[in-house]
Amino acid sequence: DAKTTQPPSMDCAEGRAANLPCNHSTISGNEYVYWYRQIHSQGPQYIIHGLKNNETNEMASLIITEDRKSSTLILPHATLRDTAVYYCIVIGNTGKLIFGQGTTLQVKP
């Protein structure tokens, strides 16, 4: 499964859009990009996933570049409750979720 690179931390003002980047330059054609988040002392929570098209659901949008080597998770109107560690995971045939260090997003009032 392809490795991902994320910034260790980011800040975002409450009410503004939070854009979390992820690099996955070694991704192969059948590998999906998944995003999870983990609020402090809770279990991880699935957010969204995609293969090559942009995706949107009630929580977030996922923008995947045309070459699929990077993606951005967008939380359109961040709230204090969105403060969490966000994990970008690329999954292929193994089906395993391999969590890295993720990006700690701090939403500030």
Place this chain on the structure above:
Amino acid sequence: ETGVTQTPRHLVMGMTNKKSLKCEQHLGHNAMYWYKQSAKKPLELMFVYNFKEQTENNSVPSRFSPECPNSSHLFLHLHTLQPEDSALYLCASSHTGQGNYNEQFFGPGTRLTVL
């Protein structure tokens, strides 16, 4: 609420004790997982069960013994643990097959402290 429950939420045990962690899912999933999250470290996959059969053991020491009696329940039996086994133990479940296999639903975890 994710539909995955774990008990107990907190557990303190001595190195000579035997205890069990329980996980139950109410989502109709057929795959269940145990993860370990130590302080300042990423989550580590420990075991995977698919239709009650163990399909993954990620080189976990034998002092951790999983049991999956049916697709809704998963246990982790603990004995003669070490202080370095203190961690948050997370259970997850998912469907198997194409599409949603990797949309895993996690429980709240059991915070384990080994004295």
